[in-house]
Amino acid sequence: MRRTIVVVALLMTAGGARAAAAQPRATPPARRAAASPSSDASAGRQIFDAQCAWCHGNEGDGGTGPNLHGRLRHATTLASIVDIVTSGIPGTDMPSFRSPLTERSIRQTAAYVQSLSRASARPSRGNVEHGTALYEQNGCASCHVIDGRGGILGPELTSIGSRRGAAHLREAIVRPAASHPPGYLVVRAAPASGPEVRGIRVNEDVFWIHIRDASGAVHTLQKSDLKSLDREIDASLMPSYASRLNDPDLDDLVAYLSTLRGTR
Ligand code: HEC
Ligand code: HEC
Secondary structure: OHHHHHHHHHHHHHHOHHHHHHOOOOOOHHHHHHHHHHHHHHHHHHHHHHHOHHHHOOOOOOOOOOOOOOOOOOOOOHHHHHHHHHHOOOOOOOOOOOOOOOHHHHHHHHHHHHHHHHOOOOOOOOOHHHHHHHHHHOOHHHOOOEOOEOOOOOOOOOOHHHHOOHHHHHHHHHOHHHOOOOOOOEEEEEEOOOOOEEEEEEEEOOOEEEEEEOOOOEEEEEHHHEEEEEEEOOOOOOOOOOOOOOHHHHHHHHHHHHOOOOOO
């Protein structure tokens, strides 16, 4: 009983002094139940703006992280959204918020995300058919797999439309070095004897490093045999298409990539 009153008092503080003054001291439980989902979502919006918008976009319309409007891929219920925000999605850029946020803040943020997912996704501008042709013409498939077809130097794009927003996709094509998906760090290793190896770090431990070069070959190097090992944070093996594709072409290519929502 005592606990209930404390909770009610806290809710009333959050709701503002005017509401508190107008309410009788013991708020009926019905009011709390009715108030919670929408007030959770509005508190959640503020947390979203501070913690999530830099990846998911100001309106949740996508960036490094996916557009959260419309049907979500992993997060189908409130409980599953809470799970994802609590634990993150391992192997992706989606971090765990277990330590920066309290359980209550996570629930509020999840309620806001759920309200976004109920809004229908806005159609992207751009011509998907022309985007598909551009993808073929520009040799993207030599480095990227879609539905089992293509080269493996770059990340698989089969589900890229459900993992990244339009803004990030555009940036990735124009300025590939601006950000890297997990696991795409470029390194340069100089063995004591033999030619230098530059490529994507596939794997590394205390003793060994595995590097995939631009031709796709994987080199296994013992670290104690290296003269130097440099991490090129600002480099990418993907060429920039800034000078090859104009703005309408980029819209079309991004529209095509956004339709790729298959399972990985
Ligand atoms: C550093 C960037 C980043 C931040 C910060 C971030 N996310 Fe994400 N989020 C991602 C990425 C990337 C994915 C997609 C992962 C994948 O499936 O490859 C994702 C996926 C998700 C999903 C699953 C979407 C689906 O289709 O099922 C939800 C829900 C989500 N994020 C919510 C949040 C919330 C809420 C916050 C803030 C508390 C947040 N994210 C903060 C990058 C981020
Ligand atoms: C020579 C190989 C190569 C070619 C050709 C290439 N890419 Fe890439 N791509 C990569 C690599 C490697 C990455 C990893 C990111 C990095 O290093 O910045 C990448 C990253 C990406 C990403 C970001 C993926 C993510 O999860 O953030 C997108 C989108 C993408 N490429 C689309 C394209 C499109 C569209 C084309 C054709 C116009 C193309 N790529 C051509 C190698 C290539």
